[in-house]
Amino acid sequence: MKIMKELINELLEICRDTHPNEFFAFLTGNRGVIKEYIYIPFKQGRDFVSIDTSLLPLGMKIYGTVHSHPSHSPNPSPQDLSTFSSFGRVHIIVYYPYCKECWRAFDSSGNAIFIDVV
Ligand SMILES: [Zn+2]
16 A cells, blocks of 8 residues: 555645644545545544544545544554544554654554555
């Protein structure tokens, strides 16, 4: 799995702008490359966000999710893990202070994975 450099830079910027609130979006693309994020309205929850998946475009291939941690923690919360297991196989956590390297990728079980930036 790969991700476009422009996309990760854009996501870092959005998360910075959204701070101190949490940002959440779905990731999509094609041929194993994550190219776009899909933002749908969500309600800010206590620990995570509640997602109305009926708002997703029909037939859209969801590669995974991206969300921000306004805290310094790059690690998935128990809530995150249940979200990870529901949507796709690549999950990115962007964390404060949203520097270039302030993001990590996880698989649907919450194990850290390496993805290529292209
Ligand atoms: Zn989280």
